[in-house]
Amino acid sequence: MLKLEPGMLIWTWVTFLFLLLVLRKLAWKPLLGAVEARERTIAASLKRANEAREEAERLLEEQQKRFAQTQEEIQALLKENKELAQKMRDEIIAQARADAGKLIERAKKDIEKERQMAMLALKEEVANMVVYATARLIQTQLDEQKHREIIDQYIESLGDSSNKN
Amino acid sequence: MSALFYIEEAEKGAEKGESLGEYIMHHIQDSREWNLLGYHLHLPAFKPIHILGIELDLSITQHVLMMWFAALFLILAFGLAFRRRRMIPTGFAGVLEAMTLFVRDEIAIPNLGEKYGRRLTPFLATLFFFILTSNLMGMIPLFATATGNISVTASLAIITFITTQLYGMVNNGVVGYWKNLAPHGLPAPLYVIIVPIEILGLFTKPFALAMRLFANMMAGHTVIYALLGLIIALGSLLVSPFSVGMALFISLLEILVAFIQAYIFTMLSSLFIGMAIHQEH
Numbered sequence: 001m002l003k004l005e006p007g008m009l010i011w012t013w014v015t016f017l018f019l020l021l022v023l024r025k026l027a028w029k030p031l032l033g034a035v036e037a038r039e040r041t042i043a044a045s046l047k048r049a050n051e052a053r054e055e056a057e058r059l060l061e062e063q064q065k066r067f068a069q070t071q072e073e074i075q076a077l078l079k080e081n082k083e084l085a086q087k088m089r090d091e092i093i094a095q096a097r098a099d100a101g102k103l104i105e106r107a108k109k110d111i112e113k114e115r116q117m118a119m120l121a122l123k124e125e126v127a128n129m130v131v132y133a134t135a136r137l138i139q140t141q142l143d144e145q146k147h148r149e150i151i152d153q154y155i156e157s158l159g160d161s162s163n164k165n
Numbered sequence: 166m167s168a169l170f171y172i173e174e175a176e177k178g179a180e181k182g183e184s185l186g187e188y189i190m191h192h193i194q195d196s197r198e199w200n201l202l203g204y205h206l207h208l209p210a211f212k213p214i215h216i217l218g219i220e221l222d223l224s225i226t227q228h229v230l231m232m233w234f235a236a237l238f239l240i241l242a243f244g245l246a247f248r249r250r251r252m253i254p255t256g257f258a259g260v261l262e263a264m265t266l267f268v269r270d271e272i273a274i275p276n277l278g279e280k281y282g283r284r285l286t287p288f289l290a291t292l293f294f295f296i297l298t299s300n301l302m303g304m305i306p307l308f309a310t311a312t313g314n315i316s317v318t319a320s321l322a323i324i325t326f327i328t329t330q331l332y333g334m335v336n337n338g339v340v341g342y343w344k345n346l347a348p349h350g351l352p353a354p355l356y357v358i359i360v361p362i363e364i365l366g367l368f369t370k371p372f373a374l375a376m377r378l379f380a381n382m383m384a385g386h387t388v389i390y391a392l393l394g395l396i397i398a399l400g401s402l403l404v405s406p407f408s409v410g411m412a413l414f415i416s417l418l419e420i421l422v423a424f425i426q427a428y429i430f431t432m433l434s435s436l437f438i439g440m441a442i443h444q445e446h
Contacts, residue, residue: 003315006219006222007222009316010223012320015236016292016321018236019236020287020291023243023291024291026243026244027246027261027265028290028291030247031262031265032283032286032287
C-alpha cells in the first residue's frame with residue numbers, strides 16, 4: 001500500500017502538467033487578467049476621486065478665503081464711509097455755525113447802521129421841530145442859518161450827554 | 166445508495182472467503198477496473214516497460230481515471246465560467262474567482278512576496294483546485310479519491326519539491342542557494358550536524374506533504390467503510406442506525422477535511438517555495 005508506483009507518478013505528472021497548461025490558458029490568464037484590470041480600474045478611480053476631493057477642498061478653501069477677504073473689505077469700506085460721513089457732518093455743522101455767526105454779525109452791523117441812521121434822522125427832526133417850536137415861541141424870525149447853528153450845537157451836546165447815558 | 170451496494174458487495178466477498186478487512190483495503194486501494202454498481206469496467210492495461218532497472222507500468226488504473234475526471238471537470242468548469250470575459254464575474258465564475266483570489270491573496274503573496282506570489286499563483290491555484298476536486302470526488306458515489314493514493318500525493322509533493330529547488334536557485338543563484346541552506350556564523354564542528362540535518366530537511370518536507378494528504382484522505386474512507394462494516398461484522402441490522410449515522414457524520418467531516426487538506430497542501434507548498442526564495446535564516 002505504501003509502495004510508490006512509477007507508472008502512477010508519471011500519470012500524475014502528466015495529468016497535473018496538462019491541467020496546469022490548459023488552465024493557464026483557459027482560466028488563470030482571463031481570470032487573473034480581469035482581476036488585475038479591475039484592481040487597476042478601482043485604484044485609478046480611487047485616485048481620481050481623491051484628486052477630485054482634494055481639488056474641491058482646495059476650491060472651497062479658496063472661496064472661503066476670498067469670501068472672508070471680501071467681508072473684510074466691506075467692513076473696512078463701511079468704516080471708512082462712516083468716518084467720512086462723520087467728518088462731513090462735522091464740517092457741515094461747523095460751516096453752518098460759522099455762516100450763522102457771520103449772518104448774525106452782519107445783521108447786528110445792519111441794525112447798528114440803521115439805528116445810527118434813525119438817530120441822525122431823529123436828530124434832524126428834533127432840531128427842525130425845536131427850531132419851529134422856538135420860532136413859534138419867541139415869535140421872532142432870526143437868521144435861520146444862525147439859529148440853526150445854535151440849535152445844532154445844543155443838540156450835539158444833548159446827543160453827547162444822551163450817548164453817555 | 167452506495168452504502169447499500171457496498172454492503173451487498175461485502176456480503177458477496179464474505180461468501181468468497183474474503184475477510185472484511187481485506188475487502189475494505191481492496192476498495193480503498195487502486196484497481197485496474199472501475200466498479201460501476203456491480204459492473205466492473207476493465208481499464209486498458211499495458212505490459213510493464215523496463216527502463217534503468219525500474220519496472221514502469223503505465224496501465225490506466227482507477228485512480229488515473231479519477232485524476233482525468235478531476236482535470237476534465239476543472240477544465241469544463243473554468244472553461245464554461247470564463248468563456249466570456251467580463252469585468253465582474255457572476256454566479257459560478259464568481260465562486261471560482263473568489264477561491265482563486267483566496268489562493269493568490271492569502272496563500273501565494275503572503276508567503277512568496279508580491280513578485281513571486283503573482284508569478285506562482287497559476288501553479289498554486291492549479292494545485293489547490295486539483296487536490297480539492299480529487300478529494301471531493303471520493304464523496305460522490307461511483308468515484309474514488311485519487312489523493313488517497315500515496316503515489317499520487319508523492320508525485321504532487323515531488324512537483325512542489327522541484328519547484329522549490331528551482332525557484333530557490335533562480336532567485337539566489339545555484340551556488341548561493343546551496344550555500345545558504347545552512348545558517349552562517351556557527352562554530353565549524355556544528356556544521357557536521359547541521360548540514361546533514363538541512364539536507365534531510367529538504368526531503369522530509371515533501372515527504373510530510375505527501376503523507377499528510379494521503380493519510381487524511383485514506384483515513385476518512387477507511388473509517389466510513391469500517392463503520393458500515395460493523396453491520397456485517399456484527400450480523401445485525403440493529404447496529405445500522407448507529408453505523409449509518411456515524412458514517413454520515415464522518416462523511417460531512419470528510420467534506421471539511423477535503424477543503425482543509427487542499428488548503429494545507431497548497432499553503433505548505435507556497436511556504437516551502439517562499440523559504441527557498443527568501444533564505445533569511
